[in-house]
Amino acid sequence: MNFTSDSDGRKKTFNEINITPLTDIFLVLLIIMMVIAPSFQQVNSEINMPEINSGLAIEVKNATVSITKDGLFYVNNKQIPCSDLENQLLSIIGTLEKKEVLVRADKETKSSEIMKVMQAAQNAGFEKMVVAGEPLSKKQQNELKEQNENQN
Numbered sequence: 001m002n003f004t005s006d007s008d009g010r011k012k013t014f015n016e017i018n019i020t021p022l023t024d025i026f027l028v029l030l031i032i033m034m035v036i037a038p039s040f041q042q043v044n045s046e047i048n049m050p051e052i053n054s055g056l057a058i059e060v061k062n063a064t065v066s067i068t069k070d071g072l073f074y075v076n077n078k079q080i081p082c083s084d085l086e087n088q089l090l091s092i093i094g095t096l097e098k099k100e101v102l103v104r105a106d107k108e109t110k111s112s113e114i115m116k117v118m119q120a121a122q123n124a125g126f127e128k129m130v131v132a133g134e135p136l137s138k139k140q141q142n143e144l145k146e147q148n149e150n151q152n
Contacts, residue, residue, distance in 0.1 A: 063092050063101045063126070065117050068141045069108040073117075079148040082116060089124035099127040106141065 065085070066074040073080050075088045093099060101121045105114055114131070121129055 063089060063096060065089075065101055065103050065121075066140075066144060067103070067105040067109045067113050067117070068144070069106040071110070071113055072145075073113075074144050074148070077144060077147050078151065079144070082113075085116065086120040086123050089120055089126065093125055099125060100130060101126045101128075102130045102132060104132040 064074075064076055066077070068074075071082070073082050073085055075085070076092070080088050089101065101117070103114060103117050118129060
């Protein structure tokens with residue numbers, strides 16, 4: 001409570017509060033929220049996979065199934081038809097120390113293709129499936145195609 005003195009020397013109470021600084025603070029907070037709020041609500045219809053900067057290294061000694069954006073399947077760098085995926089995984093499961101399958105797919109690969117790999121791996125007896133965080137680059141896809149053409 002503030003006191004002021006009159007011209008005659010008596011003290012009287014000052015009951016008013018200066019709300020100007022309080023109003024300034026609220027206006028600044030309101031402006032900040034109005035600027036930041038739209039960025040929280042942006043919805044992008046096109047989803048791009050993020051790049052991974054850290055994480056666990058992937059062991060290459062597992063069974064590796066690669067899927068290109070065109071839907072071509074490669075098991076350990078050998079092209080196979082989709083219908084033969086389960087049989088191919090069955091044939092290599094005995095040679096692995098861990099019953100794990102690594103799936104590497106292009107970012108434009110349909111999720112139904114990855115579901116086919118999941119089903120084939122489960123039917124073949126694999127216990128774990130690891131999906132690589134980095135999609136197959138065009139260079140890697142071309143290398144797979146070249147390796148397969150050179151083997152045939």
